Amino acid sequence: MARFLRNRDGRSNSRLTTEMPGPGFADLARAVNGTLDAADRRERERAAEQRQFQRDLASLSHDIRTPLMGAKGYVSLAAEEPDDARRAHYLQAAEARLADMEGLLDALFAYARATDAASDLDRRPLVVLPVLADVLTGQFPAFEERGWEPLVDFPDESLVVEADSEALARMFENLVSNALRYGASAPSIVQRGRSLTFSNKVPDPAAIDVNRLFERFYRADVARAQGGAGLGLAVVASLATAQNIEVEASLEGDELFLTLVFPATP
Secondary structure, three states: OHHHHHHHOOOOOOOOOOOOOOOOHHHHHHHHHHHHHHHHHHHHHHHHHHOOOOOHHHHHHHHHHHHHHHHHHHHHHHHHHHOOOOOOHHHHHHHHHHHHHHHHHHHHHHHHHHOOOOHOOOOEEHHHHHHHHHHHOOOOOHHHHHHOOOEOOHHHHHOOOEOOHHHHHHHHHHHHHHHHHHHHOOEEEEEEOOOOEEEEEOOOOOOOOOOOOOOOOOOOOOHHHOOOOOOOHHHHHHHHHHHHOOOEEEOOOEEEEEEEEOOOOO
């Protein structure tokens, strides 16, 4: 057995067999093979995650290059355009493409900060409603532009959770921004007990895989069409995990529900 384990190639599918009499040897062989099976599964999962990450990174790289190339094209047109009005139009279009690229890069940096911030979070008891109110106030121009008014149903105005105030605000901001950018209706924000649910109608529920919504770089078709980076909800999930907050996603008809479940305060 020792020779088998010592000489076994880590990439091999070979398993230990024994012809020794007695149940003890068979049980030992099964235990060793079970350990080898588990190690192989972990390696396959790691390799699959790495391949998916490489595909996602290539996709994001393409999404960043696309507006950059578009901006360069418009700048070239502007440089050769004698008409002032048309030149201004080309430069304005170039600026819009650069703004798209900036948004993607900002999302990527925000995700990097969120994943690095877990050890630096200053978790302490805080009242949830004022944090949410500040976020909604900051998004007022975006709501006004769409003619939307969010519904807030928050019966326990004194709800206290243990969290980092900046991280919690970032989570709320990303959840609200997700509804503003991809939703088909104003969001509803409902507090019940220690859970807080953000919901809104979506234009194409069939295109959404709720099991992947909080994954890094996941984008439904509508998000891909609008140039999103697929990192906003991943930031929510990362910050939630760092604070022992559960995140849940579900669809009921054409309505998407994203729920935060806060642990009991000590």
